[in-house]
Amino acid sequence: MGVHVPDGFIDAPVSAGAGVVAVAGVALALRGARRELDDRTAPLAGLTAAFVFAAQMLNFPVAAGTSGHLLGGTLAAILVGPWTGVLCVSVVLLVQGLLFADGGLTALGVNIINMAFVTVLVGYGLFRLLLRVLPRTRAAAAGAAFAGAVVSVPAAAVVFTGIYALGGTTDVSIGKVAAAMIGVHVLIGIGEALITALTVSSVLAVRPDLVYGARGLAKPLELRPEPATV
Amino acid sequence: MGAGHAHRLYVPGASPVHRLPPQCKIVAVLAFVLAVVATPRERVWAFAAYAVLLGAVAVVARVPVRLVLRRVVIEAPFVAFAFLLPFVADGPRVAVLGLHLSENGLWGAWNILAKGTLGVVASLLLAATTEPRVLLLGVERLRMPRLITQIAAFMLRYVDVVTAELQRMRVARAARGFRARDARATRVLARSLGALFLRSYERGERVHLAMLSRGYSGQMPVLADVGATRAQWTAAAALPLAAALVAAAAWIVA
Numbered sequence: 105m106g107v108h109v110p111d112g113f114i115d116a117p118v119s120a121g122a123g124v125v126a127v128a129g130v131a132l133a134l135r136g137a138r139r140e141l142d143d144r145t146a147p148l149a150g151l152t153a154a155f156v157f158a159a160q161m162l163n164f165p166v167a168a169g170t171s172g173h174l175l176g177g178t179l180a181a182i183l184v185g186p187w188t189g190v191l192c193v194s195v196v197l198l199v200q201g202l203l204f205a206d207g208g209l210t211a212l213g214v215n216i217i218n219m220a221f222v223t224v225l226v227g228y229g230l231f232r233l234l235l236r237v238l239p240r241t242r243a244a245a246a247g248a249a250f251a252g253a254v255v256s257v258p259a260a261a262v263v264f265t266g267i268y269a270l271g272g273t274t275d276v277s278i279g280k281v282a283a284a285m286i287g288v289h290v291l292i293g294i295g296e297a298l299i300t301a302l303t304v305s306s307v308l309a310v311r312p313d314l315v316y317g318a319r320g321l322a323k324p325l326e327l328r329p330e331p332a333t334v
Numbered sequence: 335m336g337a338g339h340a341h342r343l344y345v346p347g348a349s350p351v352h353r354l355p356p357q358c359k360i361v362a363v364l365a366f367v368l369a370v371v372a373t374p375r376e377r378v379w380a381f382a383a384y385a386v387l388l389g390a391v392a393v394v395a396r397v398p399v400r401l402v403l404r405r406v407v408i409e410a411p412f413v414a415f416a417f418l419l420p421f422v423a424d425g426p427r428v429a430v431l432g433l434h435l436s437e438n439g440l441w442g443a444w445n446i447l448a449k450g451t452l453g454v455v456a457s458l459l460l461a462a463t464t465e466p467r468v469l470l471l472g473v474e475r476l477r478m479p480r481l482i483t484q485i486a487a488f489m490l491r492y493v494d495v496v497t498a499e500l501q502r503m504r505v506a507r508a509a510r511g512f513r514a515r516d517a518r519a520t521r522v523l524a525r526s527l528g529a530l531f532l533r534s535y536e537r538g539e540r541v542h543l544a545m546l547s548r549g550y551s552g553q554m555p556v557l558a559d560v561g562a563t564r565a566q567w568t569a570a571a572a573l574p575l576a577a578a579l580v581a582a583a584a585w586i587v588a
Contacts, residue, residue: 112449116372134481143551144542145481150488151538154496155531157489161497174527183531195485202360202473203343203466203490205405205457208450210367273375273445295520302524303531311532 108200109215109264111208118271123213129221130194136187140316145188152184153192157199175260177223178231178253179300182317183307186228193220214267218260227256227300231317242308245318250301257293261285343405343461350569351395351463355562356472358570363460365574369581370452375445380584381452387576388455397462405458406451466490475562484554488541496534503530 114122141148156176176196181189194216200206207215231252238244265282272281308315315321351359366387373380392399464472467487474483503526512522542550 110446110450111367111453112371112446116368119371130482131479134479138481144539146484146554147488147542147545148535148538149485151492151496151534151541152531153485153489154493155534157493158496158500158530158534159527161500184535191482191485195482195489198473198482199486199489201457202469203461205343205454205461208367208453209364209457210371210453273442298520299524299527302521303527306525306528307531310528314532314535 108197108207109211109218111210113208113273114211114214114267115271115273116210118267119210119213121213121271122217122267123210126194126213126216126221130191130216133187133190133194137185137191140185140188148184149188149192149195152180152188153195153199156180156192157196160196174296174299175219175223175257177219177260178227178249178256178296179303181224181228182231182249182252182300182304183315185316186224188316189224189228190220193224214264217267218264222260222263223256226259227252228317230255235318235320240321242305242312242321245308245315245321246301246305249304249317250297252297253300254293254297257296258286258289261289343458344465345395345397345401345462347396347463349395349463351391351459354463354570355475355566356464356468357475358472358562358567359460359464360469360472360476362570362573363456366456366577367453369574369577370449370456373449373581373584375441375448377584377587378444380580381448383580384452384577385455387573387580388452388459391459391573395459395463397459401462402455402458406454480553487554488538492534492537492541495537496530499533500526500530 137145137149156179159174159176159179175193177189177193180192183189184192197207197212197215197219201209201212201215229252231248234248234251235245238248262282262285265278265285268281269278304315304318308318308321312318312321366384370381370384373384389399392402461469467490470483470487470490473486474480507522507526512519514523
């Protein structure tokens with residue numbers, strides 16, 4: 105279950121405000137992504153966005169016949185870097201809103217803040233923090249990815265609740281909204297975390313150089329000259 | 335890879351709505367949805383008026399109503415949420431069919447359903463009358479940074495390729511007797527996802543090299559420019575202007 109907020113869920117002033125914040129954040133991410141990818145930005149971020157889009161279609165079983173799908177913020181940030189990750193998820197949301205009518209156009213700002221900014225900031229931030237203290241192994245990186253992703257989804261729910269408190273259009277008490285949103289998203293977060301950790305781990309096993317968030321992990325190649333025999 | 339990417343939502347046509355420049359349509363839809371969102375929820379007649387406006391656009395654009403209705407189910411998760419509202423919202427309660435429901439919650443549910451549905455239908459009409467590629471040109475015309483639209487263009491260009499790859503992996507898994515039963519299946523699915531990322535990223539690297547060899551220097555050549563005349567802006571403004579009148583009336587009339 106994605107949290108694509110539709111039109112009319114958040115009132116007009118707060119939606120507009122969220123839009124301004126989203127524009128500023130995406131502009132910042134644009135500058136950062138150029139640093140991460142330079143002139144390769146368009147094709148690589150484009151293909152990564154296509155990957156995130158496709159990955160969101162992959163349903164995984166959560167519990168008792170319900171299924172969830174990936175949000176992918178943390179995963180994208182770990183794989184291609186935080187700025188590019190924000191950019192990719194934002195572009196996915198833009199395309200979904202504009203071309204697939206998925207998520208309201210006026211709610212685009214809210215959706216970008218929740219699903220791109222918060223998941224990347226919290227998920228990737230925690231991932232990097234943990235990598236500093238954990239041993240430099242693949243299992244540790246997978247563990248850190250799990251922790252980052254598992255926290256990122258409820259964090260998005262918390263921020264959504266905050267936005268709802270500012271501009272929600274119904275009179276459900278904030279406590280109830282928070283409890284329901286966070287409760288559901290803790291469950292979704294576990295699925296997200298499992299799949300993020302295992303995906304990061306499987307990419308690390310094959311192409312460790314491609315995992316941006318764990319680039320320090322790959323041992324540099326060393327020259328081992330044959331000892332002279334003569 | 336060179337196959338046509340006819341979009342699922344796009345309905346080819348040459349109606350007046352199809353022919354409008356994309357940037358006019360995007361601004362019109364955005365302004366329309368803003369008017370809808372800003373309308374007080376108690377003015378039920380205003381939402382009926384909005385629906386009539388959208389219906390008129392659909393008729394002019396010759397978009398089959400059946401297609402629009404089929405796609406509206408995209409907001410299903412929030413419909414479920416809306417149906418919960420009358421039970422959990424605060425405030426005075428009313429009896430409906432023997433159930434004690436929150437009056438505020440009922441209005442809240444109506445609010446989300448009405449505004450959400452109108453928003454989805456407006457977006458659907460935009461996507462149905464504008465080719466995805468042209469839609470991105472329109473976004474670019476509205477001062478969206480080039481890099482964003484380039485990324486979106488690459489995403490659109492390759493999303494079918496990547497999805498097809500995911501589909502082939504699914505078939506391959508099924509051919510080996512795999513079925514996602516519980517959480518243990520996650521390991522297998524994640525492996526597929528890892529492989530999908532590698533294939534996507536490496537394809538991106540190849541695309542970049544191919545572009546470099548064709549003289550790419552960070553800018554995409556502009557093949558077709560879509561300027562808009564004053565008359566076209568005026569035509570596109572018909573929908574949001576009518577909606578603004580309805581919204582204004584809804585605020586003034588009790």
